[in-house]
Amino acid sequence: MALHRKNLLGIRELSIDEILTILDTAEAFKEISRRPIKKVPTLRGRTVINLFFESSTRTRTSFEIAAKRLSADTINISVSTSSVTKGETLLDTARNLEAMVPDAIVIRHSSAGAPHQLATICKTSVINAGDGANEHPTQALLDALTIRNHKGRIEGLQIAIIGDISHSRVARSNLHLLTKLGAQVRVAGPATLIPPSFDKIAEGSSGSVVTTTSIDEAIDGADVLLMLRVQLEREASAFFPSLREYSYFYGLTAKRLQKAKKDVIVIHPGPVNRGVEIASDVVDGPYSLIYEQVTNGVAVRMAVLYLLMGGSQSEAVREVNR
């Protein structure tokens, strides 16, 4: 069993088998984080660079902890303290980093396609930790792991993705993943924040996508609610009249939650805007799995690092497979 690719750039190009390989490996890795000594030697001597052009708490820390629990060395570069502020281009930064012979570069960038561009010039494995509004593959994988842990499956589940869909890389990666695994996805949000032709993502998969502008319609009978953050830093607020109105029409409240299945689970990629897309009592309530998602995130990233770097490096390079 292996992931026959050098990079993890998105969910879109992954096969069902590859997705299941990552999820099964992550499942086995969860136990390592519960050991007295939370470290195994498998990636000893490998170097992982976290190159973050956007702010992040969870994802960057999660990748760093994941690499360290596998004994890899990690280096974090955040743009505010790097030569990017002196005008260095992304590709020049990458070439310089690669000259120091790392084994993987984890990149987050505000432009869609930045990791893909990096992957074309780098021999190093490139892992997408979020590129613009395109994809955030490890987030979708950890969401799927969390759902599978609680529901035992993905296939046939009614899953609602609610909120700012157009700016959301989490929504895109999740739509690809969940439909590949056969979920019935409902996408809901203000009409201005739902891209046209989104239902086409499910084409060729065993799942389906329907879009609606009514949150109550999306919640009705749902097994899983995936709430998305209103991305204020991407000026999402220009697409609806006010945050208060957004919260009134699209915020998840305890009352709205009652329309879902009795054993509904609520997930959110974080950071949460309490009282905007989700009420505080729902965040802290019994259906919320927000912190379990974070725990699962470490296991998923350990699995991705292991599967991309665990085997022979020359083999990985030979099978350049973007």
Add this chain to the structure above:
Amino acid sequence: MDFVHKFQLMDVAGINRALSRVASEIVERNRGIEGLMIVGIRRRGVPLAERIADKIAELEGSRPPVGTLDITLYRDDLSTVDIKPVVQGTELPDKVEGCTIVLVDDVLYTGRTIRAALDELMDFGRPRRVQLAVLVDRGHRELPIHADYVGEKISTKQSEIVKVMLEGYDDVEQVVVVETPKQ
């Protein structure tokens, strides 16, 4: 790849007798089952550990706890194998501190698997003592490791493979020696 069948080393009764003897030797050497934990190394060490624990239960009237060890992440050859082995996880029933741990594996060969298992075990704490039980010891050690309890000891050529087949995992229960065909 097709293997050339050479001979059968053990049949069902032979495996059963060997496990019974190993179980009674474990109890005898440790004077009972106080603080004893039997830990099987994935994959075939796991059913063997369970069966040894069952036999100890018959002798002593109570069954020692059984754990499993997945040594994939401690292997020294990961960078040279192309297909990454499936990681299935380690489960130990209790703290290892102060325990006498009997590691169980099907075949003892180079000793590298046991080296990995010892490293992993030590990451869980400081067992009082670690012993090793194997169904077959086929020689060719590459590390200074020996087994405390051995079902059957044979000398083999390095081109030969000792296949342990167990009920629940394989069609027939037996141990056979096969050889890779000459090119």
